[in-house]
Amino acid sequence: MRILLSIVVLLASSYLHAQQTPTSYCPKGDVIIKCRKALVPFKYTNMITNRIVFKRFNHIKEISIPIYYDARYRFTFNTELVPKDIKIRIYDKSQTEKKREQLAEFESSQKQFNFEPDPESGLSEVYVNFLIPAYIDEDGSSFIKGCIILMTGYEDEVSDAFGDAEGAAAE
Amino acid sequence: MDKKIITALFISTMILTSCGEDSTQQVSQEEQAQDDLLNEMAEEGEDKEPEAFYLPSALQIGSIFQKSGLSYIERLTNSPSNQEQYITKSQKILNFGVYSADLAYIILNGQSQDATAYLKTIKSLSDKIGFGAVFESEELLNRFQNSLGNEDSILNVMIDIQMQTDMFVDENNLQEVTHIIFAGAWIEGMYLGVKASNSNNQHMISGRLVEQMTVLDNLVKALRSNNNQTEDIEQLTKDLNKLDKFFIRLEENKNSQKIASFKDYKISKEHLEELSIMIIELRNRITKV
Numbered sequence: 001m002r003i004l005l006s007i008v009v010l011l012a013s014s015y016l017h018a019q020q021t022p023t024s025y026c027p028k029g030d031v032i033i034k035c036r037k038a039l040v041p042f043k044y045t046n047m048i049t050n051r052i053v054f055k056r057f058n059h060i061k062e063i064s065i066p067i068y069y070d071a072r073y074r075f076t077f078n079t080e081l082v083p084k085d086i087k088i089r090i091y092d093k094s095q096t097e098k099k100r101e102q103l104a105e106f107e108s109s110q111k112q113f114n115f116e117p118d119p120e121s122g123l124s125e126v127y128v129n130f131l132i133p134a135y136i137d138e139d140g141s142s143f144i145k146g147c148i149i150l151m152t153g154y155e156d157e158v159s160d161a162f163g164d165a166e167g168a169a170a171e
Numbered sequence: 172m173d174k175k176i177i178t179a180l181f182i183s184t185m186i187l188t189s190c191g192e193d194s195t196q197q198v199s200q201e202e203q204a205q206d207d208l209l210n211e212m213a214e215e216g217e218d219k220e221p222e223a224f225y226l227p228s229a230l231q232i233g234s235i236f237q238k239s240g241l242s243y244i245e246r247l248t249n250s251p252s253n254q255e256q257y258i259t260k261s262q263k264i265l266n267f268g269v270y271s272a273d274l275a276y277i278i279l280n281g282q283s284q285d286a287t288a289y290l291k292t293i294k295s296l297s298d299k300i301g302f303g304a305v306f307e308s309e310e311l312l313n314r315f316q317n318s319l320g321n322e323d324s325i326l327n328v329m330i331d332i333q334m335q336t337d338m339f340v341d342e343n344n345l346q347e348v349t350h351i352i353f354a355g356a357w358i359e360g361m362y363l364g365v366k367a368s369n370s371n372n373q374h375m376i377s378g379r380l381v382e383q384m385t386v387l388d389n390l391v392k393a394l395r396s397n398n399n400q401t402e403d404i405e406q407l408t409k410d411l412n413k414l415d416k417f418f419i420r421l422e423e424n425k426n427s428q429k430i431a432s433f434k435d436y437k438i439s440k441e442h443l444e445e446l447s448i449m450i451i452e453l454r455n456r457i458t459k460v
Contacts, residue, residue: 032338044330045231047337048223065225066385068235069434122432124385150223154231156238 026051026081026147035076035151038112042074042153050148052082054135061130062095065152067117069124072155075115079108082146087131090115094127108148224346224393227386228333229268229356230326233275236364239379240372243280247366248273249359249458251292256460260300261403264348265457267296268355276363278329283319290315300348305332305339350393351404354411355457357383357390362454365447377443381425382433384418391415407453414449 026049036044050063067073077088086108093100103126106113117126130148137144249269257263274289294306306312311332318324340349361383368376394408425436438446 028341036334043231043326044334045228046225047334047341048225049341050223063223063225064385064389066227066389068231068379068382069432070238071235122434124382124433150225152225156234 025145028081028147028149031078031080031149032151034112035078035149038076038078038114039074039151039153042072042155044151044153047149047151050130050150052086052130052132052146052148054084054132054144054146056134056136058134059132060095061132063128063150064094064125065128066125067123068154069122070119072119073117074153074155075117075128076112076151076153077106077115078112078149078151079106080111082108082148083144084133084135084146085109086133088148089129089131091127091129092121092123095129100127222396224350224389224396226350226353226357226389226393229272229353229360230275230279230329230333232357232360232383232386233272233279233363236360236376236379237276237279239375241364241367241376242369242372243276243282244367247363248276248285248289251288253458253460254292254296257296259401259403261351261401262457263296263299264351265355265407267293267300267302268352268357269359269454269458270296271352272356272359272363275329275360278322278325281322283325286319286325287316301345302336302339302348305336311335346393347397347399350390350397354390354394354407357386358450358454358457361450365450373443374437377438378433378436380443380446381418381421381436381438384415384422387411387415387418407457410449410453414453417446417449 028049032047035047048063050061052061065075079086079088088106088108089102090104091100091102103117104115106115117123128150135144249266251270254266254270257266270289270293274286274293277283277285277289290312294303294312297303297306311328314331315325315328318328336349340346361380364376364380391408391411394404394411397404400408421436421438421442424442425433428436430436
């Protein structure tokens with residue numbers, strides 16, 4: 001009977017785990033404020049939440065970001081809500097292409113960092129790869145989750161008169 | 172999922188049976204099988220979570236076109252009076268996007284006298300598509316009213332509205348709806364680009380139109396990822412995919428000329444005409460009453 005009870009609990013917890021809402025493992029209220037500060041003086045254009053799930057095998061999650069020529073961009077990443085270290089690499093082409101150039105690399109332990117593509121590069125898209133290492137909990141059955149907030153902003157020619165695009169946000 | 176649960180329960184029964192036989196080794200094997208199954212279930216649950224697709228804001232698209240010399244033409248936008256006649260949810264969601272792009276076009280061109288009517292239309296549709304909470308703040312609407320006529324201030328308010336919308340979508344897992352909204356906004360932005368280009372700005376505008384293919388590619392992927400497809404959204408996705416294929420032809424043409432950036436690519440008159448026809452047809456199908 002005790003085994004039956006354990007199985008029911010295990011099944012229920014597994015089901016609930018699968019149904020877990022993003023807000024429960026991704027409480028991002030404060031993180032959004034930090035990202036918004038880091039984006040200054042760029043104009044906000046978009047924010048996406050990248051769900052990161054650690055599986056029992058290494059895997060790469062890729063997203064593509066279209067960029068317009070003549071515009072300057074800042075991508076602000078916040079990785080505070082990732083429970084284990086991962087790498088973030090940015091490329092000029094998708095992982096499906098044989099030849100591609102790595103434009104930047106970051107560690108999630110940096111917690112927050114910016115990437116600004118070179119506006120002279122002529123690129124119309126950049127690819128962000130999240131390298132998620134294999135992981136398994138001590139109980140051997142759980143999949144841990146986290147999220148990375150990516151906020152993007154752009155700058156127009158008015159800002160040229162102000163020199164380098166350093167943030168001027170209040171602490 | 173149900174099938175998995177039934178299988179898991181079957182395995183549970185097997186374990187119970189084996190308990191009676193007091194066979195520790197068999198229990199261990201069955202437990203391992205159950206563990207694997209539960210992991211598989213958890214993994215499948217994860218796969219159902221929304222994938223993240225990067226789509227720019229309607230305001231940024233409008234801003235890009237405007238900086239390329241896109242002129243303002245009266246009565247080109249969808250009339251606010253049409254909104255009452257959009258009956259289905261898909262029509263309302265798509266036209267929420269259309270009106271958002273129109274509002275950006277109006278504001279970026281300093282036509283603040285029309286802006287309030289468009290914001291009211293967007294607010295009205297937002298209530299009908301479950302986005303009412305974004306626009307319920309009196310303070311936001313007052314800031315909008317008070318900023319009319321001051322381009323920098325009104326743009327800040329628009330950026331704040333965009334940010335609040337993104338946060339609302341994220342908190343409520345409404346990514347599927349926002350993909351459809353963006354489809355409406357993107358098509359309207361392209362429509363305005365096609366209709367408001369003239370001989371003076373055509374080279375710049377056409378470069379910007381072709382540049383949109385990278386956004387379209389993400390949009391098609393985003394729409395395809397939607398689990399709850401209605402017939403009209405399925406058709407829209409097919410039409411956008413057809414347009415994406417047309418864009419791929421243009422990119423191949425650009426690459427064959429060894430042109431690196433869309434900035435330097437000059438689209439032929441025939442191609443521009445073909446693109447214009449496809450965009451106008453798509454847009455008119457969405458806004459027709």
